[in-house]
Amino acid sequence: MASSNLQIDSGRLWRDIHDTAKFGATPKGGVKRLTLSEEDKKVRDWFREACLAAGCEVHVDELGDMYALRPGRDNNRPPIGFGSHLDTQPTGGKYDGVLGTLAALEVIRTLNDAGIVTEAPLCIINWTNEEGSRFAPATMGSAAYVGEYTAENILGRRDVDGVSVAAALESIGYRGNEAMGARKLGGFVELHIEQGPILEAENKTIGVVEGGQGIVWYDGTITGFASHAGATPMALRHDALLALSELALAVEQAAITHKAVATIGEIKIENASRNVVPGDITFTIDARSLLTEALDKMDKAFKAAVAEIAARRGVGIELIPIWRKEPTIFNADYVEAVAQASSKLGYASRRITSGAIHDACNLSMAVPTAMIFVPCKDGISHNELEDAKETDCAAGANVLLHTVLKLAGVAGERKPG
Amino acid sequence: MASSNLQIDSGRLWRDIHDTAKFGATPKGGVKRLTLSEEDKKVRDWFREACLAAGCEVHVDELGDMYALRPGRDNNRPPIGFGSHLDTQPTGGKYDGVLGTLAALEVIRTLNDAGIVTEAPLCIINWTNEEGSRFAPATMGSAAYVGEYTAENILGRRDVDGVSVAAALESIGYRGNEAMGARKLGGFVELHIEQGPILEAENKTIGVVEGGQGIVWYDGTITGFASHAGATPMALRHDALLALSELALAVEQAAITHKAVATIGEIKIENASRNVVPGDITFTIDARSLLTEALDKMDKAFKAAVAEIAARRGVGIELIPIWRKEPTIFNADYVEAVAQASSKLGYASRRITSGAIHDACNLSMAVPTAMIFVPCKDGISHNELEDAKETDCAAGANVLLHTVLKLAGVAGERKPG
Known part of the structure; x- marks a missing residue:
């Protein structure tokens, strides 16, 4: 099958990453895109348009989490979720969160181009306020999704200027009508830069993340x-x-x-x-x-x-x-799916633990979850100097593609031409 | 002679210390009297009036250092200087600097009351900006007096609001007409609280200061x-x-x-x-x-x-x-005069080193100099909690009295009644 050695469009992913980095671009080459800010609205609008153009339905829940749904053959199955976040630290970089969200979009475009239908539906998710810089807690949207907080509790949180989450959501038009947690998922996979120095130091392309500290x-x-x-x-x-x-x-x-x-x-x-x-x-x-x-x-x-x-x-x-x-232990089958995808594509990989907290750590409390890491330069993150290689980002997106294909199943594809 | 067991008026000294503490009094019982401020002007005016009332001539040099001169029998001899400073830290106490200056005034009042004339004249000095909180450097007046800086250099220094020393002196009317260093001294003695815990810990009343670190x-x-x-x-x-x-x-x-x-x-x-x-x-x-x-x-x-x-x-x-x-080594004869005065009065004393910099450390570069320490509570200073006992302050003033009498010499006194 063509799907077995399918590759994402590396140049298209790279362009998306750099195109969206203009929303909140800093003079030093980083990004300042605090959650629910005007800049966040701009990247959300861009993301919504791109998802619609890729044939997805876009839904928004009451905390602004965005779900871009691509139907499968069997839409009674809960979708396989993948994605990350588009907000950044005040002196953030271009890759943290962005890579995982835009790679998910690139996966769907690649499937569209190849005419592949999955068994289960797919759902790109852009989680609200992963960074926690403007509102506490960090990983707010995904924490509420798994029931760590009620939506009501979160909506009342305020930033240093006294603006509530509710008011901020309304001011940018992203207070959605889906009840928190109502959109059930079959599982979740998140691609992310490592934010540490291990993969680079050991010259590995893919980190198969077994859990979070x-x-x-x-x-x-x-x-x-x-x-x-x-x-x-x-x-x-x-x-x-x-x-x-x-x-x-x-x-x-x-x-x-x-x-x-x-x-x-x-x-x-x-x-x-x-x-x-x-x-x-x-x-x-x-x-x-x-x-x-x-x-x-x-x-x-x-x-x-x-x-x-x-x-x-x-x-x-x-x-x-x-x-x-408490520590996060990712689902063994999901971790194995990541390892096999990487192995099939021939990338040098190692098992690794996430030192940082991610939305995926919350998700794993509710559904089978895994993460994929790619190296970032000198392990630097939460910094305008944050950097990653195009080939590593593409490798991560390819592993995400094949992991998701494995988890959702391939129902059909165009005959190779 | 009556002078041999003469004692200062402890109550009068204590009253002066607490009366002047109102100039810049803080709610927590301390004093905020930055150099050349309106509060500093008030205490300077008080001090000038008190010195005039005690029969002294008051002169002011171009950096605002105040000299209150009590004639001796031989006014060709340079006066023995004594005193300290009346400015404080932003959260200062009631004793740092104040004790040494007001004790010198009390010594002169005591000599007046006893009808004692010294051989050499005496000169109380209130040095400008010992603390260095508003203008750098600290011990500004005495450093300029001994030639470490020119008056011109100092007059141009500015506080955080951009106000120069020259402007600050003029605004409070204390830019004097005496050239810096023109008023020659035969020596200098400074009484000060220890600002450390040693005397209190060892239950000593008097520190005979041998030098400064x-x-x-x-x-x-x-x-x-x-x-x-x-x-x-x-x-x-x-x-x-x-x-x-x-x-x-x-x-x-x-x-x-x-x-x-x-x-x-x-x-x-x-x-x-x-x-x-x-x-x-x-x-x-x-x-x-x-x-x-x-x-x-x-x-x-x-x-x-x-x-x-x-x-x-x-x-x-x-x-x-x-x-x-470099370390300060005080004049051996002057240190011995302090030790003998303390011994004669029966106070428990010890030799000690000053950990802090004082105006006396500068003076010792130009003239024979010594210092007298008395304990302060828990060694606390530069703090609104700074505290000292009336009896210890009086003991220090008595040692100052007898040190100065020894150094200036007694020319005559009223017959004991």
Whole structure:
């Protein structure tokens, strides 16, 4: 069958990626397209037109999630969903989210060109507010879709200017009439740039994503004693920064020991001055692992370090877990479908874990789900410097094509000409 | 002689301290009296009136330094200077600078009451802008007095609102007509709160200050690599905060090894986010010692730590000394005069080093100089919580009285009644 070595149109996908990057283009070559902004409206309008032109019906749910439906032979089967998101970070790049959404569109165009009908319908989804930069939480649309939040709860969330999600949706005309979660899916596949350095470092084209790390977020405070940097002998100090320094190294050690990752990303010294011993510090910890057990062991290690450092240095340390998401394990059959598609196409691949949270991590709570990663330059993401190669993007889209064909099934195609 | 066990009026001094604290009083019980502000004008006017009432001539130099002169028997001798400053930090206390200035006034009132004439004249000085909060540099008036800066250079310095020192002096009517440094002194003695915890911890009333620590200020930058906190394995990170943490602990160790003090007081992670590995950090180091050699050895230790950490973690670290002040060694005879005065009055005392920079440290470059410290509560200063005991303030003023009597000499006094 022609479908067995079908390839997407790499140039068309690349053009779409760069054409839509004008909606929110930044001088440094990135994209600033906050969810539900005027720029987001523009890319949504473009996406809707493109999907309609590709023969899809486009539906919108009450949180603005967009569903572009391509009928199958058996439309009683729930569609196989694929896609990602079109919103970006304030200093975002051209690939994060965009690649997965536009590659899904490219897959449908390729199927159209080849005259292929799938057994199950297909459904491209553009999830609202994956980034979480304007409204909390991140992965808002997909989290609500799987029932983590009610639509009502989400609609009332406000941005820093006090604008609610409901008002923002209405202002750009994307408050849809489909009830949240009403559009059932048979499964979901998301193509995404890795946002990490592993594939590039190992010269692999495809990451077969087995799951997503669980995450614990902590907020911390250290209460030492601010004092004169000249007049306070070292032995009489209660220096919050030195306590933080020891804790940061203990956090690193715990992550290494438990084959996980952990990061102190933010730290603020209150009333900092170059000639004052730091008194009060606030900080954050982000700890992730594919194993629940490792999250628990890191938590214990952090608490032990906190107790020891606080007692020895005579400071108070508070460490409060403010969010925990258990690890995601993707559906084994779906992961295998991705691996087989990659293998069939001859791409160098490896199994990999997602360090970031994606819409697919939410979806996997409701339906069989998998992800496909492609390399990005130097692992950089959430940055205007974010970059990816045309050949890698095309490879990812081809793996997406053949994964979806396998999951939805091929009902018929034009005879090869 | 009556002068040999003369005591200042503790209640009068205490009243003056609390009366003048209303000029810039803060809700939390501190004082905000930035140099050359309207509040500074008010305390200067008060001080001028009080000095005139105590029989002094008041002169003002071109940078606003105020000199209140009490004639001696031999007015060909240069006066013995004493005093401090009346400006405060933005969230300052009631004692820093104020105690030394008002205690000098109290000494003159006490001499007046006792009818004592000194051999050499006496001169209370209120130095302009000791704090450096509004205009750089700190200890501006006394630094210019000893020739570290020209008056012209200082007059052109501007605050954050663009107001020059010259304009600020004129606006409050304290741009005097005396040429900078023209008023020669025979010596200088400054009473000050310790601003550190040592005297209180050791239950001493008087600190006989032998010198002031030398200081080196550094500005530093760490250039790591910002990356995704979930997607970047620990082994592939170039985490600027972990490099900073190791450096902070190395700086602490160097200070302990060399019996000095060193502090990282400011640190800023650029574009910090809880789920981003810190890429770029700016920070400061403040290193102090009474020994030039220890400053040099710490400098070497810092550089060695920087080189080792940078190489091991694959980050760039730049550490630039931006200011260096060599240690101050006060005049041995003057220090001995302070020690004898304290001993004669029966106060528990110890030799001590000033961790902070004071106007006296500048003066010692030009004339014999000494300082007297009294305890402050918990070593807290540059803070609205700054506190000191009436008895300790009085003890300091008594030591100042007897030190000055010894240095200026007693020419005559009323017969004891």
